[in-house]
Amino acid sequence: MTVIVRDLRGEGPDDVERFVHCRHLGLPYMLWNADAVRHHQTHTHPDAHYRSLVAEEDGETIGTAQTGLAYDSPEPGQGYLNVYVRPDRTGRGAGRLLVRAAEEHLAARGATRLFSWVLDEPGHRAFAERRGYRPSRSSHFLRLDLAGAALPPLQDPPPGVELRTAADFADDPRPLFLLDTEATSDEPSDVQAELTDYEAWLRETWQHPLLDLDLTTVAVADGRPVAFSVAHTDRATRYATAMTGTARAHRGRGLAKLAKTHSLHRARAAGYTEALTGNDSDNAPMLAINRRLGYEICATEVRHVRELG
Template sequence: MTVIVRALRPDVPADVEGFVRVRQLALPYMLDTPESVAHSLTHTHPDAHWRALVAEQDGDVIGTAQTGLAHDSPEPGQGYVNVYVRPDRTGRGAGSLLVRTAEEHLAAHGATKLFSWVLDEPGNRAFAEAHGYRPSRSAHFLRLDLAHGTLPPRQDPPPGVTLRTAADYADDPRPMFELDAETTSDEPGDVGVEFTDYEAWLAETWRHPLLDLGLTSVAVADGRPVAFSAAYTDGGSRYATAMTGTSRAFRGRGLAKLAKNDSLHRARAAGYTEAFTGNDAGNGPMLAINKWFGYEICATEVRHVRELG
């Protein structure tokens, strides 16, 4: 009955499948597959010191942690630890062991400030605060019923704008990298991000197994991508928006909404029945867009912070 914490073994199917199962039970609003977990283990930048941990009891994976350094942030020493335990296996010490092991790993690699997403439920928040984490900003998970909901009608692009897909940039993704880097750097959040390593972006983002290039819609103007909505799919019935953004010079023209609407319509036509997305609670414009599509908030997370040392 003893709980042990150890590194995930990517070459052991039961480990990877157990990791995904815990995530699906504890956080059903995000897409995870064995392939996406294995991809993160093998393709995350070495400077992130990314590590996947599992808590095991009687041969079963009952808890997980994803932990690493925000190596692409301009502020050094920031780390993250996100812990999830199967809802039917809480209270056995798995969460505390995962937190302690992750913190030791991050401290050994120079982390001084740790961030953790915690579901906004009394037990989870109490657990985080008991381990020295204080609440910060919040974010929402949103769900859209693609099978039975009513999407806004498709819209024609404005003059000078065309709609394409990310698959059109398969031979040269650099324009998509430049757009992703610009929009991601402007996202609200506790940890700033600067994409400067094109090869790392190719490995981690462009070749991510959940990224569906054919369903990722791109608005093009002046010969370059200026807005996009990145689509993740799990190979089954679920679709998620991984990122939606517009180049600074083209904001305020409804291009992000145009791209996302196009992607959602094509996802529904392809047979996907559920759509998920997430927004910072302070991102009013994007929350308004998602409400227009018919998304409803299905859960909230609170970012918690702990200073080490």
């Protein structure tokens, strides 16, 4: 039995579905489906040199990797590779081959520092450290039983603030782009991101197939968005928060919690039964909000870094 590594064939439904299934087995705490995979394949900015890789053994997909450059970072030469192997197919060399292929791809495109999220489990961390990666910051996956949770009661927005949905901005989403730009720049991270390309944001974020415009909740003051909670759904039972943020001038007023609470209530009314989210371990304000909403940590990943050259 031989393991090979190749590019994902994005045009083939069976290949993409196997990719999604394998990745879900390795990382069940995030919301993904075939449409999302195809979207990333097609619409990720060309400067990212994005690739999805598959480790295959006798026709079976046993591992996946997603790799590219952080093109939206002001610091050049930063690449990422996130590798997941089916828990029941480890020890066959799939992870090692995926890492090698991703590193070669990134090095050929000028990457000098590589970042990889690694599950905070002894075997996963040892695998990364044997390959020259050192641990950095950590992040938590959180889950909420939306069907059975006792959500905080709905509250009215404070004076001068009203709640809308992203669907209200369908004709002109630029105000949401500006809010996303400010909120993203303040997120804790070891790879700083600057959202400056509106057209790229439209393709990658606004047109993302999982984005639910009706459940994405926006707090508006003085006619402009000042806080939001971005909802992704699989259009079936799973709901995920892709981003929650508040404009700097309006922080400390509880607007992020207000927006997210309203979104969760409407998601449950729409029939969603599971809510997922993720927070950097240093993001104390959002971790506190999610605890009050009933979320519980279900897994942790540790960002690992390797310097090339």
